[in-house]
């Protein structure tokens with residue numbers, strides 16, 4: 504292990520990185536709060552300010568991936584679509600199989616200049632995560648409770664609000680609705696079978712309602728769907744802790760641009776279209792596993808310096824007062840003050856560890872975990888509405 508790699512694995516470095524992220528993040532959250540009155544006077548300006556502020560937070564995590572861990576990202580795509588990336592609004596449909604797939608999404612956003620404005624259909628629980636969740640609130644991220652009866656109006660309303668958004672954005676949809684685990688895969692394939700749908704090897708059965716409502720509400724505003732399939736070389740399963748430890752991964756992403764006009768307008772047809780898309784995504788993953796590559800031409804979009812510069816800016820700004828504080832603390836000689844400071848640091852570490860836990864599949868929700876009774880499976884009509892809704896409420900409450 505080289506000296507630099509040894510340094511990256513040191514706990515003290517992780518503490519410093521987390522300190523900068525947490526303190527700058529909370530400070531930026533506070534600034535975001537101050538944009539609320541501005542929104543009343545000039546909504547579009549307030550949105551633009553929030554895009555910059557959000558960039559200051561999310562690009563720190565991107566910098567950790569790109570510059571600290573040195574993770575490399577390769578894009579597979581067709582060269583005719585390439586000029587559109589970053590120049591139009593798009594709905595991104597991606598597989599949800601890795602702890603840090605959201606971070607890879609962000610990295611590609613950064614490379615095409617849409618990081619600050621990027622959007623997602625996120626589970627409501629994430630809105631309460633300090634820094635990131637609070638930032639999302641001001642960024643007009645669309646939240647769902649994964650209870651269709653409630654989501655159908657709130658999600659449509661939030662999507663309509665995006666129609667006059669002042670900057671180009673990518674709207675990310677994990678149609679599987681939860682991260683892939685063997686148990687969730689088994690349950691969802693049981694449902695696929697009962698609906699007469701072909702089985703998927705590498706994906707959960709997509710939930711079609713969120714996709715339909717997104718396409719319906721962003722039609723005329725978003726130009727295309729970017730069908731994105733992500734995997735990592737050497738069957739790696741990257742984690743945020745790995746990134747903090749400076750571990751280098753290699754991500755491969757296959758993106759196909761599908762003009763929105765090609766997506767059927769009717770709900771049932773749109774659902775069928777999505778099921779077909781997931782069949783194709785499955786075959787791309789199969790090809791990747793067999794050959795080590797996706798279809799399409801290889802492009803290596805270069806990392807940009809801005810995420811690093813932003814990170815250095817916040818580090819310089821916040822490490823200097825920390826140094827002064829520590830020096831003062833030691834020279835004060837007060838055991839009580841030292842003890843209180845250590846206790847505060849421990850509490851902050853526990854908090855950050857909890858936040859990192861939100862990214863870990865092992866600590867994921869029970870959504871999609873519950874087996875559907877045999878009797879309901881035999882009657883697919885009953886699968887759709889109330890019975891599954893109740894099952895999903897029970898899953899989330901358990």
Ligand SMILES: CCCCC/C=C\C/C=C\CCCCCCCC(=O)SCCNC(=O)CCNC(=O)[C@H](O)C(C)(C)COP(=O)(O)OP(=O)(O)OC[C@H]1O[C@@H](n2cnc3c(N)ncnc32)[C@H](O)[C@@H]1OP(=O)(O)O
Nearest residue numbers: 605608611621623625626649650651675680710712713887
């Ligand atoms: C190019 C580079 C990438 C660029 C990246 C761009 C932007 C980046 C921006 C941000 C990055 C940050 C990312 C943060 C990540 C956070 C992501 C999440 O939180 S994922 C979870 C939330 N999102 C979703 O759930 C979206 C998908 N879900 C839906 O669309 C749902 O339909 C819903 C709208 C949420 C409603 O949920 P509900 O549970 O009520 O679902 P349904 O009514 O759809 O469910 C019943 C339906 O599904 C069938 N089904 C399939 N499998 C199961 C199962 N295991 N259990 C039960 N039901 C299942 C079922 O048969 C029903 O079918 P039908 O539709 O026919 O009735």
Ligand SMILES: CCCCCCCCCCCCCCCCCC(=O)OC[C@@H](O)COP(=O)(O)O
Nearest residue numbers: 524563564567605635681682858859862867868
């Ligand atoms: C600069 C780097 C600093 C790193 C310091 C640590 C910071 C910690 C940051 C935590 C960020 C929290 C963002 C959470 C995003 C998680 C996205 C995600 O993948 O959510 C899962 C849901 O889709 C589905 O949930 P499940 O039903 O699978 O359950």
